[in-house]
Structure formats: structure tokens, C-alpha cells
Amino acid sequence: MIAAGEPAPDFTLRDQDGEEVSLADFRGRRVLLVFYPFDFSPVCSDQLSLYHEVKPEIEEKGVTVLGVSVDSPYAHKAFQEKLGIDTTLLADFEPKGAVSRAYGSYVDAAGMSNRTLVLIGADGAVEWAYESPTPGEFPGANVIFDALAS
């Protein structure tokens, strides 16, 4: 997993609408990358649903939330609609998991992103990173707020 203080690797990925999104687009603003294993999986559904509930509070702190998984833009769109969320979901689809790997958040044996949170500062450096003990559980939003407050 990438560590605090390291420069955040830049990337360009397509979102749920097929639009290209680059990390560089957010320079000058903090970004929270939420790497997660799969659209529609039970734990990921719970995680994205819960984070959506607190997204306004996170954004009030000047932070943009971006979800990242190896799913395609089409899957992301359907997942977003199913959950009724508006969090931007980025497709780390081809080459599969390349961005997740760059952030040290890829599980080769499972072919998926790990459940990792990465907070990137306005200067483009990693401020904080957190990986769930297992992909089967997700960090509560309190973990995010604690990181934002520190």
C-alpha cells in the first residue's frame, strides 16, 4: 500500500458515464480514493451506501470522493443507479487494475482492488492511507473523519 508522504501516482480513468477523469484535474483540492473489490458485492454495496450518506460532510471539508474498482464504466453506472448514489466511480478496467497496483491496492490472487482508502492532499502527495484488515470488512466512516481531523 502506498504510504503517507509519497507522491500520488497520476492516472486517467473513465467514470461511470465513460468520461475521462484524471487525478491532475483535482490538483489544489484534496481527494479521497476509495478502492473496493467489486460492484454489486454485498460488502462493497454496504460501504458505498454508507459513504454516500456522509459524502456531504466529507465534501464540506474540501475533499472529493472517488471510488475505484476493476469494473467497467457500464457496471459502475448500473451499480450507482442500484444504490442511488452519485459518487463518481472510476473504472480501473484496462489494463486491469493498473491504477490499483500503482497505489499498492491490488490483490493478484483475486484479480481485484483491495479495500483501501487513500487521502491525497492538495499538493498531490498522499496524506494518509488505510487498508482493511480483510476485504470482507470495510472501514467505518469514522476512520475517514478521524483522518480528516488529524
Added chain:
Amino acid sequence: MPPIGPDDHGRGEGEGLIVYADLGCPHCAAAWAELVARPGRVVFRHFPVAGKHARSPALHAAAEAAGRQGRFFEMVDSLYADRGHVDDPHLWERGERLGLDLERFERDRRSEQVAARVRRDFESGIRAGVTGTPATFGLGGGA
């Protein structure tokens, strides 16, 4: 997590248990029957997650509005006992059966005050690290 306070929704006496629950959640409905059957005090805190259960915010607002007329737990029991009828007309029927002033119920459940009260519980659950429902905590704070 805030300790149990005078404006928490509590039922029963004795040693306390706090449960963060979602009124749209089937696991919570199953757990609720067991929780209220146990001896001791149970404190209910709102934890609606719309992405999981689209009607949850409306159900929590209805329970809180019923609570403004002293019928909070009656509404909670009703909603968990029958999870198949949760549209607005069903909420009005439930309110009528509980003897609520329906005009006030309707006004309250759509009010900012009720929404803020529900949100207060939800945010305290977030701070406590709740990630799923039901989540129970003893008086000592352990989940």
C-alpha cells in the same frame, strides 16, 4: 458515542443496551424481536441507509413523528412486524391504528426537526464506527 441521554428512545428498565438500527433492514427486524424480549433497557438509535433500503428515511421519520405523540416504540414495533407495507398510505394507516393525530403526524414526519433528530442519531453511529445494522453496544461501550 454519546451516552444514553434523557431524549433517547428507551424501553424497559435496568442495565442498558444501545442498538443502532435501520427500520428497513430485515436483520434488524429479526433482532428487534429478540432485543425487546430480553430483560433490561433497550435504547433505539436511528441508522437509516437509503442506499440499502430506499424507504428507510421515510420510516425513521415516521417513527420519530409518532414519538412526538408518545408512540415511538409502537410505530417501531409495527414497522418491524410488517415490513411489506411501507408506502405513505400504509404509514397513515399505521398512524390511525395507533391513535395519532394524523395531520400532526404528517406535518412532523416531513419536518426539519424530525430529520435533524434522526440525523443526530445517525451521525453518532458513524462516530461510533457503525458500518452495518443492527449494531449493539452495552453501557460499557463495547459492540
